[in-house]
Structure formats: structure tokens, C-alpha cells
Amino acid sequence: MADSAHATLAGTRRERSRRAAAGTRWTRADRPLAALAAAFTLAQLLLVRPGMGLGWDETVYVSQVSGHAPAAYFSAPRARGVTLLVAPVASWSSSTVLLRVHLAVLSGLALFLALRAWRGLFPVRVLTLAGALFASLWVTLFYGPQAMPNYWVAVGALAAVACFLRARADSGRPPGVSGARGPGRDRAAWWGLAVSGALMAWMRPMDAVWVTLPLLALGLPRRHRRTLLVLLAGLAAGAAEWVVEAYVGFGGLGRRLAEGSEIQGGLGLHLAVDDQLRSLGGRTLCRPCTVPPPHPAVTAWWFVLPLLAVLGLAVAVRARRTTATLLTLACAATAAFPYLFMLGYAAPRFLLPAYALCAIPVADALVHLATAPRRGPRPVAVTLVALGLAAHLAVQLVVLAHTVDHTTTSHRTWSRTAATLHGLGVRPPCLLTGHEAIPVAFYAGCSSAATAGHNANSTAGAITRTARHTPVATLVTPDSRPPGYARHWPSVPLDGLRLYYAVPRSGS
Numbered sequence: 048m049a050d051s052a053h054a055t056l057a058g059t060r061r062e063r064s065r066r067a068a069a070g071t072r073w074t075r076a077d078r079p080l081a082a083l084a085a086a087f088t089l090a091q092l093l094l095v096r097p098g099m100g101l102g103w104d105e106t107v108y109v110s111q112v113s114g115h116a117p118a119a120y121f122s123a124p125r126a127r128g129v130t131l132l133v134a135p136v137a138s139w140s141s142s143t144v145l146l147r148v149h150l151a152v153l154s155g156l157a158l159f160l161a162l163r164a165w166r167g168l169f170p171v172r173v174l175t176l177a178g179a180l181f182a183s184l185w186v187t188l189f190y191g192p193q194a195m196p197n198y199w200v201a202v203g204a205l206a207a208v209a210c211f212l213r214a215r216a217d218s219g220r221p222p223g224v225s226g227a228r229g230p231g232r233d234r235a236a237w238w239g240l241a242v243s244g245a246l247m248a249w250m251r252p253m254d255a256v257w258v259t260l261p262l263l264a265l266g267l268p269r270r271h272r273r274t275l276l277v278l279l280a281g282l283a284a285g286a287a288e289w290v291v292e293a294y295v296g297f298g299g300l301g302r303r304l305a306e307g308s309e310i311q312g313g314l315g316l317h318l319a320v321d322d323q324l325r326s327l328g329g330r331t332l333c334r335p336c337t338v339p340p341p342h343p344a345v346t347a348w349w350f351v352l353p354l355l356a357v358l359g360l361a362v363a364v365r366a367r368r369t370t371a372t373l374l375t376l377a378c379a380a381t382a383a384f385p386y387l388f389m390l391g392y393a394a395p396r397f398l399l400p401a402y403a404l405c406a407i408p409v410a411d412a413l414v415h416l417a418t419a420p421r422r423g424p425r426p427v428a429v430t431l432v433a434l435g436l437a438a439h440l441a442v443q444l445v446v447l448a449h450t451v452d453h454t455t456t457s458h459r460t461w462s463r464t465a466a467t468l469h470g471l472g473v474r475p476p477c478l479l480t481g482h483e484a485i486p487v488a489f490y491a492g493c494s495s496a497a498t499a500g501h502n503a504n505s506t507a508g509a510i511t512r513t514a515r516h517t518p519v520a521t522l523v524t525p526d527s528r529p530p531g532y533a534r535h536w537p538s539v540p541l542d543g544l545r546l547y548y549a550v551p552r553s554g555s
Contacts, residue, residue, distance in 0.1 A: 088152055099451065099458060123303045158202055180410055188447055197399045200255065208374060213239075217236055318387075331454065359407075461487050463542065465487060474491075514551070
């Protein structure tokens with residue numbers, strides 16, 4: 048009888064192991080998710096112009112490991128995650144095209160893995176549609192292949208919530224969703240929770256905290272303490288370098304947080320909902336956000352989004368997956384909160400984590416609208432959903448094209464300025480100060496310096512001493528006077544600015 052019980056227990060363990068292993072193997076259910084990720088990668092390469100050039104923030108991150116230009120000043124709010132992400136390419140090549148391809152491929156793979164983590168929690172058709180909704184937003188397509196952190200926080204958040212739910216189920220207490228495999232068998236969920244937490248903190252530590260607040264709260268009860276510890280370990284691993292750097296370079300963690308708040312205009316009660324709405328027309332940074340709102344056709348999806356999210360929650364209640372949907376929406380809300388109510392300016396990329404999380408219940412609602420039994424003819428509902436999605440996609444592609452064109456133009460201006468600097472003799476090694484010095488310096492292969500503002504890292508005396516033996520230039524706007532050290536330098540007009548320069552004989 049004991050032998051029989053032992054055999055039964057062994058068989059149960061083998062079954063649990065088999066089921067856990069099945070969750071990590073490639074199956075037919077992965078095909079639509081893989082196809083979506085491949086389409087997302089291809090769309091980035093076709094629509095976002097790999098040769099677009101690097102933006103301001105990108106030059107800061109890339110310059111830390113680039114052999115093309117000296118490292119730019121790394122201000123308090125930034126984290127090194129993006130720098131390490133681009134290092135495999137940027138450390139040996141200055142090709143923007145190659146860097147964009149590298150990031151596009153990685154972003155497509157990350158989207159696939161994040162969506163795959165949700166298998167068993169939602170139907171695959173819901174996950175595929177959710178991925179398509181998120182991937183087709185102009186802001187997602189635009190920032191997927193860029194050296195910026197927000198997309199990576201978004202996919203990290205998407206994976207973290209799914210892995211948290213699976214880990215809770217695996218710990219022995221079913222969280223109200225399908226797919227529980229028994230204690231300690233879903234190892235992928237535990238590793239995924241730690242890695243996704245580390246990824247978010249690696250990219251933007253404060254965003255990682257906001258995203259995971261609901262997860263941390265649910266992990267407080269003793270029966271879920273292991274889940275909490277794994278998540279905290281992942282967050283700590285990702286934020287460790289940022290915290291150490293705070294003490295080494297900023298005078299402590301509190302000082303770095305204070306400087307970061309100051310650079311962002313002072314975190315407090317700021318109603319930025321209207322600013323975010325205005326930025327939807329393709330403004331990558333709205334600071335100050337005094338532009339008129341875009342056409343209602345561009346912003347309509349923003350008002351439909353919360354309505355469909357609420358409908359998705361109602362659908363989840365009927366489908367008995369309330370916990371998964373409610374937790375997803377809670378994390379989306381906490382991820383969006385500081386950027387809607389605590390920041391005095393807007394950038395659409397800030398809300399990427401919230402969009403990624405909201406895509407799950409929104410897709411659940413749309414699938415329900417198109418497939419649920421009803422008295423009226425089903426083709427009508429399917430047609431309405433299809434037309435709405437087609438119109439939404441068309442608007443997103445129009446905004447994306449406009450944003451890419453505008454961004455490419457501004458990057459070409461920096462490239463022309465760099466060429467002019469080289470023509471005047473300001474060639475590496477060199478130093479650039481003044482208006483937009485950081486990106487222009489990267490394009491020219493120079494160092495950058497500032498004596499005031501958020502990126503202050505030098506003094507007028509130090510710049511004057513440098514000019515005695517190294518080419519130095521400063522860019523001045525028409526309504527400003529040149530700094531004292533540059534008032535007697537020769538100057539030339541350049542793209543609406545005034546360029547002052549000094550080239551020592553030894554640097555000619």
C-alpha cells in the first residue's frame with residue numbers, strides 16, 4: 048500500500064514536471080505571437096528610417112560607450128541600462144543603421160517574450176491582438192528601435208505582471224486564473240519575475256517602483272512572501288549600479304533623487320493630462336506644452352481606451368480571470384500616475400508602460416465584442432470593430448510618418464552644424480558649448496560642456512584654458528549674447544544661430 052502511494056506521488060511529480068516543461072517549450076500557440084513580433088520588427092525597420100540619426104537623449108546614452116565621441120554628461124535621472132543595451136554595437140561601430148537594426152530585433156524579441164509570459168492567463172487570440180494594439184501605436188513603433196529606456200520598461204512591466212500571477216499560482220494559492228502548476232514547478236515564472244523586475248530598474252529605477260507598487264502590495268501577506276522576495280531581488284539587482292553611482296557621483300541617494308526631481312521641474316502636484324493629450328500629435332517632448340491640441344481623430348483612441356479597459360474588466364469577471372485583469376489595470380494606473388499628475392511637462396513615451404498593460408484588457412474587450420453570442424447579426428459587430436481598428440491604425444501611421452520626418456530634419460541640422468565645425472577647424476579633439484551642445488558635439492566627435500543648467504559640468508575659466516590648446520566653439524541663439532570667454536572669437540551665422548569658435552594654431 049505504501050509502495051502504491053509512493054508510485055502515485057512520483058507519478059504526480061512527473062506530471063507536474065511535464066506540465067511545467069510544456070510551458071517553456073515552443074508550441075503552435077507561439078506562432079501568432081512570433082509572427083506579430085516579426086511584423087513589429089519589420090515595421091520598425093521600414094517606417095522609422097534606420098539612418099534617421101540619433102536624438103539628444105540617445106547621444107547621451109550612446110556616447111558613454113562610443114568610440115566616435117567622448118562621453119556626455121550623465122545627469123541624475125538617467126540610468127545605464129540603455130547604454131549597456133547598445134554597447135554590443137556602439138562600442139565598435141558608429142553606424143546608426145546597424146544600431147537601429149540591433150535595437151529593432153531586440154525589441155521584437157522582447158515583445159514576443161513578454162506576451163508569451165501571459166499564455167494560460169488569457170487566450171492566445173487576446174494576447175495576439177493586445178500585442179498588435181500596443182505595437183501599432185506610433186509611439187511604440189517610433190521608440191522601439193531607439194536608444195531610449197521607456198519601451199524596455201513597458202515590456203518589462205508586461206512580463207512582470209504575467210510572471211507575478213504565474214508565480215502566485217505556482218506558490219500554491221490559485222490567484223483566480225488558469226494555469227496553476229503546483230508549488231515550485233513553474234521555474235520560468237520565478238526567473239521571469241526577477242529578470243523583468245531587473246530590466247525595469249536597469250532602465251528607469253523610479254518607473255520600476257511605480258509599476259510594481261500593486262505587485263509589492265499583493266506580495267506582503269506571508270503566504271506570498273517568496274513572490275515578494277523574488278521581485279525585490281530583481282528590482283535591487285537592476286537598480287544596484289544606479290544606487291552605487293548615486294553615492295559615488297552625486298553625494299548620496301537622497302541628493303540624486305533631489306537633483307532628478309529638480310531637472311524634471313520639481314515633482315509635485317501637476318496636472319499633465321492635457322499636456323499628454325497635446326503631445327499625441329507627434330511631439331516627442333512637450334516642454335512647455337503650449338501647442339494647440341491635435342485633431343480629434345488623432346486623440347479619439349485616448350478617450351476610448353479607458354472605456355474599453357473597463358469593459359475588459361467586466362469581461363474578465365464573467366470569464367473568471369478578474370485578478371489578472373484587475374492587477375494589470377492597477378499596475379497601468381500606477382505607472383501612468385506620476386506622468387499624468389506629478390510632472391509639469393509631457394512626452395508620449397512616458398506612458399508606454401501604461402499602454403502596454405492596458406492593451407491586455409482592451410484586447411479582451413474587443414475580442415468579446417466581436418465573438419460573443421448575441422441576438423443581432425454578428426457580422427455587424429465584427430465589421431464595426433474591424434473598421435475602428437483600421438481607422439486607428441491609419442491615424443497612427445500618419446502621425447508616425449510626420450514624427451519621423453520632423454525628427455529626421457532636426458537631426459540633419461545637427462549633422463550640418465558638425466560639418467561646418469569641421470570646416471572651420473573645430474575637429475576632434477575639440478570642445479563645444481552653448482545651445483544644443485550635447486547632440487551637436489556627439490555628431491562632431493567633440494566633448495560638450497556647460498557652466499549652468501541641468502548639464503553643468505565645467506566653468507568659464509576651465510573652458511578658457513581649454514581654448515588655449517584645443518579647438519572650442521559655442522552656439523548662441525539670436526536673442527542671447529555670447530559667453531564672456533567667446534566675445535572676441537570669430538563667428539559665423541549658422542541655421543538661425545551664431546557660431547563662435549577658437550582654433551589654436553596647434554589645432555589648425
